[in-house]
Amino acid sequence: MSNATKELVMETFNHLHANPELSWEEVNTTAFIRKKLEEAGCTVTVFDDCTGVVGDIGNLSGDVPIIALRADMDALWQEVDGEMKANHSCGHDAHMTMVLGVLQRVKDRKDILDQIGIRFIFQPAEEVGAGALKLVDKGVVDNVDFYYGIHLRPFQETENGKAAPAIVHGATGTIAFEIRGDDAHGARPHLTRNAVEIGTYIVNAIHTIHLDPNIPHSAKVTRFQAGGRSTNIIPGSATLAVDLRAQQNEAMDILVKRVHDVLDSARSLFNATITITEEYGIAAAVVHPEAEAMARSAIAAVLGEENTADPIITPGGDDFHFYTIKKPHLKATMVGLGCDLKPGLHHPNMTFERDAMFNGIDVLTKILELHSKGEK
Numbered sequence: 450m451s452n453a454t455k456e457l458v459m460e461t462f463n464h465l466h467a468n469p470e471l472s473w474e475e476v477n478t479t480a481f482i483r484k485k486l487e488e489a490g491c492t493v494t495v496f497d498d499c500t501g502v503v504g505d506i507g508n509l510s511g512d513v514p515i516i517a518l519r520a521d522m523d524a525l526w527q528e529v530d531g532e533m534k535a536n537h538s539c540g541h542d543a544h545m546t547m548v549l550g551v552l553q554r555v556k557d558r559k560d561i562l563d564q565i566g567i568r569f570i571f572q573p574a575e576e577v578g579a580g581a582l583k584l585v586d587k588g589v590v591d592n593v594d595f596y597y598g599i600h601l602r603p604f605q606e607t608e609n610g611k612a613a614p615a616i617v618h619g620a621t622g623t624i625a626f627e628i629r630g631d632d633a634h635g636a637r638p639h640l641t642r643n644a645v646e647i648g649t650y651i652v653n654a655i656h657t658i659h660l661d662p663n664i665p666h667s668a669k670v671t672r673f674q675a676g677g678r679s680t681n682i683i684p685g686s687a688t689l690a691v692d693l694r695a696q697q698n699e700a701m702d703i704l705v706k707r708v709h710d711v712l713d714s715a716r717s718l719f720n721a722t723i724t725i726t727e728e729y730g731i732a733a734a735v736v737h738p739e740a741e742a743m744a745r746s747a748i749a750a751v752l753g754e755e756n757t758a759d760p761i762i763t764p765g766g767d768d769f770h771f772y773t774i775k776k777p778h779l780k781a782t783m784v785g786l787g788c789d790l791k792p793g794l795h796h797p798n799m800t801f802e803r804d805a806m807f808n809g810i811d812v813l814t815k816i817l818e819l820h821s822k823g824e825k
Contacts (some may be wrong), residue, residue: 450554450807458550458806461485465542469524469535472574475500478522478545482571485549489556491569496587500573501580503589504552507562514594515566516820518813519769520548521575521598529797538799540601540790543806545571547599550810555817564821568593578621578731581768585775595740597816598769598783599809601801603794606761607787609802612812613758614744615736616785619665620701621766622693622730624708625672629722630685637683644675644687647719654711655691660703665764666695668704688726694764698733705730731766735773737780744782746824747815752808761785765794784812 470478479500486493491504501522509515521544524535537543548569555561570589574580590596600616607613628648633641652670660666668691675687691708695701716723741760748757773781788805792798 450810454550454553455807457553458546458810459803461549462542462546462803462806465545466537469537469542470522471526471535472523472577472580473500475522475573479571479573482522482545482549486552486569489552491552494589499583501584502571504569505566506552506556506569507565507567509566511592513565514820515568515592516817517568517570517590517593517596518548518551519570519572519596519598520544521580522571522573523576523580525576525795527795527797536797538795538797539576540794540799540801541575543601543801543809544599547806547809547813550806551813551817554810554814561817561821564823565817567817575768578729578766578768581771582775585772590772590776590779593779595743595820596772596779596781597740597744597813598767598781599786599813600767600783601788601790601794601805602761602785603790604787605793606763607758607785609787609789609805610752610808611756611758611787612748612752612808613761613785614748614782615741615760616734616767616783617736617760617762618731618734618766618770618783619694619696619764620698620730620733622701622705623690623727624693624705624725625688625690625727626712626723626725628687628689629724632685633683635681635683641683641685642719642721644684647715647721647723648673648675648687648689650718651689651711651715654714655708658704658707658711660695660700664696664700666700666704667764668693668708690727693730694766696733696762696764701730701733731768732770732774733766734770734783736760736782737773740780740782743816743819743824744784744812747812747819748784751811751815758785758787784809786812
């Protein structure tokens with residue numbers, strides 16, 4: 450990779466890192482990437498009802514495979530150095546940079562572009578688990594044959610300089626709900642239903658949910674808000690949220706049902722109004738063996754067999770896997786990139802070794818080269 454290309458990659462990353470945008474709000478990010486795609490000669494598609502952008506290049510005649518690369522775009526909203534702000538603590542700025550870096554590497558490679566079609570998919574709203582489903586509805590993968598993603602990995606999972614050919618994400622779920630009632634004087638608890646007590650019952654009941662211990666899973670309350678500044682008021686209302694994790698989609702289905710059972714029990718026991726305000730989830734990974742094998746070959750060719758890690762099994766989630774569930778014809782996998790990421794994903798002060806992005810660019814480029822040669 451030339452020094453000029455490396456400088457362009459770092460300029461791209463620095464811009465994206467300094468200008469994070471939240472889910473469904475990636476307006477400026479979309480415009481920035483659209484310009485990069487057009488300048489490289491891509492045919493570009495944007496959407497009138499959502500953010501995100503797609504760029505096509507290469508042989509799109511329909512007679513050769515179409516290989517797609519995906520980068521997620523959105524940032525998280527969190528407290529950083531005492532200030533609430535958008536923050537790229539999940540590495541999406543790096544993911545976009547790497548996919549754009551691949552475009553720079555292949556845009557003049559006729560040996561690749563004549564043999565395959567390439568689609569660069571920049572997807573919004575991964576952090577809320579909705580962007581992939583939106584782009585599936587837009588038809589962006591209908592004619593795609595192989596689909597690859599990439600994600601930075603924490604140092605505990607993958608060493609810097611190594612990469613894995615698959616990330617076996619677990620299923621994740623969120624159930625948020627409200628307990629609604631009237632406040633009462635602290636001296637008269639018989640006049641209301643204490644939302645704190647109802648919420649505590651729910652928290653404790655969720656802790657009694659147990660599935661097969663051989664399947665990693667968890668269910669825990671991650672938000673519980675009730676009451677105000679006055680301590681002599683019994684709060685009648687509260688808001689809670691439950692985070693669910695399971696390594697298998699079937700186990701997640703059971704967890705969701707059990708939480709609903711707990712809420713039904715609380716409604717009956719306390720004669721309380723409990724309303725679900727938000728419920729969504731992300732499916733567990735469906736990795737295609739052909740895509741995984743291609744990624745493994747590319748990693749070994751670029752980084753060496755000794756730096757080719759085993760597939761990563763993680764309780765974290767990614768909506769990338771909705772693509773393969775909704776479109777079973779897709780042969781997909783997500784590459785896990787070691788980059789000395791610390792302290793961890795979603796930590797407000799997350800850092801990683803920037804030069805590792807060049808390993809990711811090289812691996813993704815090699816995947817395209819192998820496909821252009823018809824290798825399996």
